[in-house]
Amino acid sequence: MRRIQDADILLVDDNPALLALVREALHNAGYRSLRTAESCAAARRALAAVRPDFLILDINLPDGDGFSLFQELHAQEDIPALFLSARDADADRLFGLGLGADDYLTKPFLTQELLLRMQHILRRAYRAELAQGGTVALGACSVDLGDALVTRAGAAPATLTATERALLQKLADNRGHIVTFDALCEAVWGDGYYGYENALNVHIRHLREKIEADPSHPVWLLTVRGLGYKLAGEAKA
Amino acid sequence: MKTLGRLVRRYILTAVGITLGILLLAAGTFIGFIVWWDRYYGDLAAYAPHRVANALREENGALVLDEGQHTAQEWLAGYAWAMVLDDDGNVVWKYRLPPELDHRYTLSQAVAFARWYLDDWPTVSYLCDYGTFVVGYPKGTLVRWNLYMERRLFDGAVATLRPLLAADLVLVVAICVFSAWRMHKNLKNVEQGLERLAAGQPAVVAQAGATAELAERLNRTGEHLRRQNELIARRDTARTNWIAGVSHDIRTPLALIMGYAEQLQNDAALPAASREKAAAIAAQGQKIKALVSDLNLTSKLQYNAQPLRRAPVQAGPLLRRAVTDFCNSGLAERCGVDFAVSPAAEAAVLDADAGLLARAFENLLNNAARHNPGGCAVTVRAEAAGGRLAVTVADDGAGYPPAVLAALGTAAAGEGTPGTAGAPHILGLHLVEQIAAAHGGSADFAQNAPHGAKATVTLPLAPAETPPGRRPPPA
Numbered sequence: 001m002r003r004i005q006d007a008d009i010l011l012v013d014d015n016p017a018l019l020a021l022v023r024e025a026l027h028n029a030g031y032r033s034l035r036t037a038e039s040c041a042a043a044r045r046a047l048a049a050v051r052p053d054f055l056i057l058d059i060n061l062p063d064g065d066g067f068s069l070f071q072e073l074h075a076q077e078d079i080p081a082l083f084l085s086a087r088d089a090d091a092d093r094l095f096g097l098g099l100g101a102d103d104y105l106t107k108p109f110l111t112q113e114l115l116l117r118m119q120h121i122l123r124r125a126y127r128a129e130l131a132q133g134g135t136v137a138l139g140a141c142s143v144d145l146g147d148a149l150v151t152r153a154g155a156a157p158a159t160l161t162a163t164e165r166a167l168l169q170k171l172a173d174n175r176g177h178i179v180t181f182d183a184l185c186e187a188v189w190g191d192g193y194y195g196y197e198n199a200l201n202v203h204i205r206h207l208r209e210k211i212e213a214d215p216s217h218p219v220w221l222l223t224v225r226g227l228g229y230k231l232a233g234e235a236k237a
Numbered sequence: 238m239k240t241l242g243r244l245v246r247r248y249i250l251t252a253v254g255i256t257l258g259i260l261l262l263a264a265g266t267f268i269g270f271i272v273w274w275d276r277y278y279g280d281l282a283a284y285a286p287h288r289v290a291n292a293l294r295e296e297n298g299a300l301v302l303d304e305g306q307h308t309a310q311e312w313l314a315g316y317a318w319a320m321v322l323d324d325d326g327n328v329v330w331k332y333r334l335p336p337e338l339d340h341r342y343t344l345s346q347a348v349a350f351a352r353w354y355l356d357d358w359p360t361v362s363y364l365c366d367y368g369t370f371v372v373g374y375p376k377g378t379l380v381r382w383n384l385y386m387e388r389r390l391f392d393g394a395v396a397t398l399r400p401l402l403a404a405d406l407v408l409v410v411a412i413c414v415f416s417a418w419r420m421h422k423n424l425k426n427v428e429q430g431l432e433r434l435a436a437g438q439p440a441v442v443a444q445a446g447a448t449a450e451l452a453e454r455l456n457r458t459g460e461h462l463r464r465q466n467e468l469i470a471r472r473d474t475a476r477t478n479w480i481a482g483v484s485h486d487i488r489t490p491l492a493l494i495m496g497y498a499e500q501l502q503n504d505a506a507l508p509a510a511s512r513e514k515a516a517a518i519a520a521q522g523q524k525i526k527a528l529v530s531d532l533n534l535t536s537k538l539q540y541n542a543q544p545l546r547r548a549p550v551q552a553g554p555l556l557r558r559a560v561t562d563f564c565n566s567g568l569a570e571r572c573g574v575d576f577a578v579s580p581a582a583e584a585a586v587l588d589a590d591a592g593l594l595a596r597a598f599e600n601l602l603n604n605a606a607r608h609n610p611g612g613c614a615v616t617v618r619a620e621a622a623g624g625r626l627a628v629t630v631a632d633d634g635a636g637y638p639p640a641v642l643a644a645l646g647t648a649a650a651g652e653g654t655p656g657t658a659g660a661p662h663i664l665g666l667h668l669v670e671q672i673a674a675a676h677g678g679s680a681d682f683a684q685n686a687p688h689g690a691k692a693t694v695t696l697p698l699a700p701a702e703t704p705p706g707r708r709p710p711p712a
Contacts, residue, residue, distance in 0.1 A: 015489055021496040028500065086488035088530060089481075090546065090592060108492035108526050111499045177565040182554035226576035227561050 004122045004130065005030040010052035012036070012043045012069070013084070014061050018107075022056065022084075025111045040064040047073060054122060055081035057101075059092065067099060074100050080125040082117060084109070120173055136172045137234055138211055138220045145169055150210050158210045163188050163203050168211075171221070171231035180228040204229060241421045248413035256409075281378055282315030289313060290363040290370040293321065293330070300330035300367060313372070317358060322347070322369045329368055338373075352383060423448035430455045439463050473540035484533040491529070495522035527603070531664045534596070538671040545590045545675055549699055552619060552626050553583035555591055559598040560617055568603055571612030572632075582619035585626045588699035589676050597672040597680075600665040601630040601692050609634030613689065624698050625678070631691040636684045645670065645682050669694065 009031060013019050019036045026034055035052065037043040040063045046052070055073070059066040070081055082103040083096040096104045102121040105114060123130065136143040141152040145168065148160040160168065170187040171179055185196050188203070204223075208215040222230045289312050292303040300321055302309045313319055313332055321330040326342040328334065338356065347369070349355075351362050355371075359379035363370040423446040430442035430452065440459030442452035501507060501515035537543035560576045563569050587594070605615045613634035620627050637645075644663050666682060669692065673680040678696035685691035 017493050018489060018496075021493055021500075024500060025496060028503075086485045086492075088484070088488070088533065090543075094546075107488040108495045108522060110523075111496055174565075178561045180554065180557045180561045182557060224561075224564070226578070227557050227564065 002130065004119055004126075005032060007031070007053040007122050007126070008033040008035070008050065009054045009056065009118075010035050010037065010043065010046055011056045012038075012040075012061065012066065013056075013058040014038050015058075018058075022114070025114070029115050038062070040069050043069060051077065052079060053126065054118065055079055056084050056118075057081055059083060059085040059087055059096070067096065070096075070099055070101060080121050082114075082121060084114070123173065134172070136168065136175075136231075140213065141211055143168060143211060145172065160207070160210065161203075164207045164210070167200075167203060167207060168231075171229060175231045176233040178224045178228050178230045182228075184228060240424065241417065244417035244421050244424075245414050248417045249410060252409050252413055280315070281374055282313075282372075284312060284314075286361045286370070286372050287363055289316075289319065289372065290365050293365070293367065293370065295367055302332075315374075317373045317375045319370070319372045321365075321367065322371065324368070353381060420447060422446070423452075427451055427455060430459070434459050434462065437466065474542070477536050477540045477542045480536040481533055484529045487525075487529055491522055491525055495519055495526070498522060524607075528664065531600070531668050535664060535668050535671060538668070538675060543593075543675075545593065547588050547590055549586050550589050550591045550594075551583075552585040552587055552621070552628075553578050555587075555594060556582075556598065556617065556619055556628065559595050560602070562595075563599065563602040563606075566603075568606040571610070572606050573612075573614045574602075574617065575614065576617045578619040579621065581621040582626055582628075585621040586699045587626060587676070587696055589696065593672045593675070594696075597669045597694060598628070598630065600669050601694075604665055604692075605630065605632040605634065605690065608690075621698065625695050626698055627693055627695045629691065629693045631685045631689060633685065633689040636688055636690050637682060641666070642682060642684075666692070 009026065011019060011022055011026075011034065013022070013036075016038065019038070023034055023036060035046050037046050040061050055070070057066040057070055061069070066083060066085065070083075073079060074081075081101045082105060083101050084105050084107065085092065085096075086107045087093075088106045093104045093106075102125070103117050105117060123134070134145055136145060141150060143150050143160070145165060148162075148165040150158040150160060152158075166188045167184060170184055181197050181200060184200055188200075189196065204221065205215070208218050208221050212218045212220060220232050222232055224230055289302075292306075292312055293300055294303060295301075302312055309332060318334045318338070319332040320328050320334050320338070322342055323329045326344070326347065328339055328341075331339065338358075342350075347362075350360050350371070354360065355373060357376050358373040359376070359381055360371055360373050426442050427448050430440035434440045434455070440455045442455050444452045444456070495518075498515045498519035502512050502519055504512065504515075507515070534543065556578060557576070560574060564574055602615065602617075605613060609632060611634075613632045616629070616631045618629045618631075641663050645666055666680075670680045673694050673696065676696050678694065681693045681695075683691050683693075
């Protein structure tokens with residue numbers, strides 16, 4: 001798998017209209033390998049034929065429920081999965097996530113949100129196989145997250161530290177969106193490190209020195225006062 | 238204990254009252270009888286024997302009745318006869334004395350009639366200086382008896398009287414206290430039953446003692462209430478389930494509507510006007526989605542069908558996340574957000590359901606964006622003081638319509654559910670109130686100065702210190 005869009009996706013839902021909608025949405029987003037199943041039995045057959053890279057599961061199915069289906073599959077193989085269900089109770093959401101699913105999205109959903117969450121899961125699950133973590137293009141500068149190398153036209157390549165790479169990875173995963181201090185701290189140091197903003201500021205400053213043309217007036221790695229940081233979208237230049 | 242004291246006092250007062258009442262009644266009856274007797278029958282004789290005796294005097298060696306005031310008939314009206322005996326027992330003066338009595342009296346005869354009767358005539362004797370004055374009443378009109386008692390017995394009776402009265406008093410007080418205590422016990426029993434009833438539990442009071450009937454009725458009432466509560470709970474559950482079911486069933490069709498509207502919106506082959514319409518459909522779909530979620534949650538909160546998943550949560554990251562999610566959503570495109578948390582609020586720890594609180598803040602922020610389509614500046618401030626966290630979400634937009642503020646006031650007071658006939662649509666804000674209330678806090682809605690809406694959510698802080706592993710950020 002070189003690109004996320006190469007992932008083989010199995011979509012399980014009992015509603016043919018919804019299957020058609022998601023299929024079309026994924027197709028439009030560039031995903032080429034899509035299979036669908038309308039029941040647990042059909043899903044088992046599809047799984048036995050070829051192991052998919054990603055599962056999108058509904059919970060209410062005619063011959064069983066998505067939770068047990070996922071449990072059954074999860075016991076054999078670790079396939080990334082997202083529950084897509086009309087059940088919006090916290091209990092269902094937490095149960096699904098507790099089973100080991102990577103995400104839980106309730107219907108109705110925004111297509112864009114489904115795509116972003118899928119991308120996020122796929123990128124994390126298949127980081128090693130994907131084209132080396134991907135490349136982040138920042139105008140004249142480009143960062144290869146795989147080998148943590150910053151290349152800039154007319155300058156010597158710079159190397160990112162592990163912390164800087166993790167920060168940039170988190171920001172790039174949510175490119176165009178604000179990421180809170182807390183989420184960044186968690187991405188770098190793990191859960192429970194709330195309030196390490198000063199330490200975070202130091203790493204951000206170092207990261208800016210490597211990726212920004214003018215680190216004191218950043219155009220890519222932006223501060224959002226009081227909230228966190230944001231990696232500006234590619235359209236901006 | 239206060240009730241027991243009151244009961245004892247009341248019992249003793251009642252006992253004293255009853256005793257005094259009976260004594261007064263007896264004395265009154267006695268006096269009344271005497272007065273009545275005197276009025277209807279009067280005395281047997283017109284004048285008491287001693288007055289008549291004193292009216293006799295010696296004149297020229299003979300005894301005469303003083304006739305200055307009354308005649309002899311008047312003096313002796315009511316008496317059968319009268320006589321005076323000298324020291325030797327001879328009759329020296331007489332008045333209508335029957336012939337069989339007119340003789341010399343021996344000492345033994347005198348002693349006998351002085352104590353009892355003279356030939357069945359009841360007599361009264363007086364010793365005067367002129368002799369012994371004796372009057373006789375008509376036969377059968379007077380009963381005489383003599384009292385005598387052993388001295389020791391009399392003294393003993395007098396001496397016993399005081400301790401006996403004291404013992405009586407102690408006994409009465411003891412009986413009063415005991416009765417009061419028993420009554421108190423029974424009443425306490427009933428009171429506990431009432432308390433349980435007020436707390437929504439079955440009364441189950443032991444049916445014994447003076448309050449047995451009361452306890453029985455209480456038990457019946459409790460049973461009645463329990464059945465009624467069960468019925469209400471069943472109906473509430475049915476309603477909550479119905480709403481949950483409808484909201485579940487709406488989700489899949491809505492997903493299709495929104496999904497296809499989005500695809501049409503992004504379809505470059507379509508004319509701009511059609512794409513705009515598709516965008517409007519998608520946006521309305523989002524609104525329905527929010528409404529359905531709010532409706533489902535509000536019904537669950539209203540009927541306590543939503544268990545709170547409480548855990549210690551730091552206020553700073555929670556608020557930052559909520560504001561960031563809002564900024565990252567499409568809604569915030571036209572809104573500027575100014576976010577500031579005081580150091581105390583940043584480190585404040587709530588014992589809360591983080592998901593629900595995030596929902597409350599999401600509703601407040603989305604409300605600002607939705608109702609000010611032209612854009613607005615949103616300010617989010619958080620302060621912590623006095624064990625409470627106050628989060629204010631304000632904007633400089635149009636503000637709340639007066640009807641909304643009025644409806645929120647009544648909804649907060651627990652009068653009915655919003656969304657009933659004629660009420661403005663305040664589901665999202667009502668949900669904020671419910672979530673705050675579920676956490677033991679409150680939500681206040683007001684107009685911002687000079688214009689705009691301002692909502693303040695106040696929540697109690699968790700009693701514990703900052704959880705370990707999370708240190709407060711540098712000030």
